Amino acid sequence: MSTLSIVIAIVSFVLGALLALLTIPVLVWLERRIASLVQDRLGPNRTNVFGFRLGGVVQSFADVVKLLLKEEYYPSHIKTGRWLFMLAPVITFSAALLAFMAIPFADTILVDGEALRVQALPIDYGVFWYLAIGAIGVLGVIFGGWLSHNKYALLGAARAGSMVISYELPLGLSILSFIITYNTIDFNAMVQWQSGTFFGFLPAWGILVQPLASIILIVALFAETNRNPFTVAEGESEIVAGFMTEHTAMKFAMYFMGEYVAMNTASAVIITMIFGGYQIPWVSTEMMLQNFSTFAIALMVSVPVIVFLLIKWMRKNNTVRPTVSTDGGRNFETKVLSIALISMTVLIEVILLYLMFFADSALANSITVMLFQIVVFVVKLMLFNIFFILIRWTVPRFRYDQVQHLGWVYLLPLSLLNLFITAIIVVGVT
Amino acid sequence: MKENITVIPRHGDSFKDKLFLPAIYDGVKVTFKHLFNNVTDINAVDTLEYPEEQPRDITERYRGLHRLTHRSDDSIACVACFMCSTACPSNCIFIEAIERDDEKDEKMPKSFFIDTLECVFCGYCVEACPCDAIRMDTGIFSLTGNSREDFVMDKEQLLSHKGAFGEENSCARD
Ligand code: SF4
Ligand code: SF4
Numbered sequence: 001m002s003t004l005s006i007v008i009a010i011v012s013f014v015l016g017a018l019l020a021l022l023t024i025p026v027l028v029w030l031e032r033r034i035a036s037l038v039q040d041r042l043g044p045n046r047t048n049v050f051g052f053r054l055g056g057v058v059q060s061f062a063d064v065v066k067l068l069l070k071e072e073y074y075p076s077h078i079k080t081g082r083w084l085f086m087l088a089p090v091i092t093f094s095a096a097l098l099a100f101m102a103i104p105f106a107d108t109i110l111v112d113g114e115a116l117r118v119q120a121l122p123i124d125y126g127v128f129w130y131l132a133i134g135a136i137g138v139l140g141v142i143f144g145g146w147l148s149h150n151k152y153a154l155l156g157a158a159r160a161g162s163m164v165i166s167y168e169l170p171l172g173l174s175i176l177s178f179i180i181t182y183n184t185i186d187f188n189a190m191v192q193w194q195s196g197t198f199f200g201f202l203p204a205w206g207i208l209v210q211p212l213a214s215i216i217l218i219v220a221l222f223a224e225t226n227r228n229p230f231t232v233a234e235g236e237s238e239i240v241a242g243f244m245t246e247h248t249a250m251k252f253a254m255y256f257m258g259e260y261v262a263m264n265t266a267s268a269v270i271i272t273m274i275f276g277g278y279q280i281p282w283v284s285t286e287m288m289l290q291n292f293s294t295f296a297i298a299l300m301v302s303v304p305v306i307v308f309l310l311i312k313w314m315r316k317n318n319t320v321r322p323t324v325s326t327d328g329g330r331n332f333e334t335k336v337l338s339i340a341l342i343s344m345t346v347l348i349e350v351i352l353l354y355l356m357f358f359a360d361s362a363l364a365n366s367i368t369v370m371l372f373q374i375v376v377f378v379v380k381l382m383l384f385n386i387f388f389i390l391i392r393w394t395v396p397r398f399r400y401d402q403v404q405h406l407g408w409v410y411l412l413p414l415s416l417l418n419l420f421i422t423a424i425i426v427v428g429v430t
Numbered sequence: 431m432k433e434n435i436t437v438i439p440r441h442g443d444s445f446k447d448k449l450f451l452p453a454i455y456d457g458v459k460v461t462f463k464h465l466f467n468n469v470t471d472i473n474a475v476d477t478l479e480y481p482e483e484q485p486r487d488i489t490e491r492y493r494g495l496h497r498l499t500h501r502s503d504d505s506i507a508c509v510a511c512f513m514c515s516t517a518c519p520s521n522c523i524f525i526e527a528i529e530r531d532d533e534k535d536e537k538m539p540k541s542f543f544i545d546t547l548e549c550v551f552c553g554y555c556v557e558a559c560p561c562d563a564i565r566m567d568t569g570i571f572s573l574t575g576n577s578r579e580d581f582v583m584d585k586e587q588l589l590s591h592k593g594a595f596g597e598e599n600s601c602a603r604d
Contacts, residue, residue: 038461040476391458
């Protein structure tokens with residue numbers, strides 16, 4: 001193992017941890033902002049650090065401080081199983097976090113003839129890892145609800161249990177269809193498979209190759225993450241906060257953050273399995289590496305365009321109406337951010353120029369491609385997270401018997417049917 | 431009996447309804463339209479940025495904080511008749527009367543307190559007053575203080591409030 005390969009392993013681990021943890025405040029903020037914008041409100045937009053509000057995302061950090069400083073209240077009626085009651089949120093949170101670790105952020109990178117995986121845990125059985133670890137999360141929900149000795153919490157836990165039996169089977173079967181199609185259980189190999197084309201012109205993304213299994217997968221993962229329209233384990237109007245009724249301060253925050261990490265993980269799994277992961281359509285990693293100068297020129301043209309549009313958007317929208325007496329430093333913030341963005345663009349251009357004309361190192365090229373793929377991955381991840389959030393503010397909730405009905409009467413036969421058809425086609429083709 | 435029964439048609443049995451996805455697509459279309467419009471033009475969101483932006487919809491009929499009106503010579507219009515404190519449903523007007531020496535009327539209030547923490551802003555005092563001496567047309571809708579006493583308005587404070595809609599003096603006394 002060379003030093004560089006160790007560096008890349010460490011960097012991808014840190015990146016995985018950061019992507020999973022740092023997205024929590026961003027997702028909480030996105031959820032609140034998108035909810036309000038969908039409902040024609042503004043949402044949190046005031047909290048700032050030295051006038052920098054970044055659209056309000058600073059609010060989430062204030063929330064974290066608040067949750068950390070809250071009183072740790074322990075319900076005195078819980079006599080037995082106290083340690084499990086405390087441990088339950090941690091189980092949920094860490095299961096969601098660990099499941100994220102098998103997601104590749106970029107294609108394998110060749111260092112001295114050694115292929116290194118750019119994923120936090122360099123394993124090649126990612127799908128099984130996800131299924132195994134992801135399913136543990138609900139145990140935390142059930143333990144937490146059960147040991148609360150509270151009727152609402154117990155009902156929430158029972159509902160969570162009923163959810164598991166409704167979605168796990170269709171989820172597993174639809175993933176099985178993908179495994180048969182891609183002929184692998186390695187997330188990275190799945191993404192590589194999807195970089196090809198299909199019927200000659202369509203990108204071979206899972207959603208186009210396996211539309212039915214994709215829909216079942218998305219629905220099942222919505223259920224797995226306990227998001228709308230499948231929030232049955234909690235419900236303010238029926239069972240208060242459900243399984244987390246008795247959990248306070250950081251114990252509650254663990255559940256809360258676990259939900260967002262789970263959503264992030266589900267988005268990552270969905271884009272990796274059916275939306276081409278870190279690839280942009282029609283372009284595979286080899287193509288980018290072989291035609292590096294074309295890729296660099298395309299990047300050099302598109303980055304300034306994107307930054308220009310971003311600055312234009314910021315100048316228009318980081319403002320207040322003329323009737324508002326003060327803009328609270330928004331103008332200043334726009335200026336500083338614009339300068340930062342422009343200098344970043346210039347830096348990127350200079351580096352790309354240098355790589356194109358002066359440096360002729362395959363390693364530098366592949367690192368550039370890797371960084372590009374990471375950016376593509378993050379953008380796709382955020383877009384799908386936004387879709388998750390948009391669905392939450394669109395669709396009303398299902399009753400939990402309806403979820404069971406949906407899972408067993410519709411999704412299970414459909415996924416079985418899809419599995420048969422896939423198997424027949426795959427056997428027929430090969 | 432039969433003809434009184436209305437049969438309400440049930441929906442949701444067609445294949446399209448059972449599929450759910452078209453309905454979800456329609457819903458997402460609506461929410462996404464709102465999201466897109468608001469993201470591309472944040473100032474189109476019709477939200478009041480209070481307190482930097484003050485409400486624009488306070489009309490003449492709005493019952494704001496009370497004030498005591500003046501006559502045209504700037505003396506107090508109130509004649510301490512106790513009509514308002516009698517009408518007040520929350521018994522929060524406290525008046526003490528003295529004899530008036532400027533020959534305009536017989537009486538005037540020595541002290542006039544309104545406890546705005548008790549007040550329900552019903553406007554009965556304004557209706558009851560025969561002299562148009564008490565009004566709620568200041569347009570003041572937010573009142574802050576550090577102690578309970580800060581919320582008890584005395585005569586000087588009430589006289590100092592200005593009408594927000596043009597009419598300054600009492601219309602019944604001159
Ligand atoms: S507004 Fe109503 S409650 Fe308030 S002082 Fe007048 S009569 Fe009393
Ligand atoms: S404010 Fe009007 S009703 Fe009240 S005591 Fe004065 S004159 Fe009478």
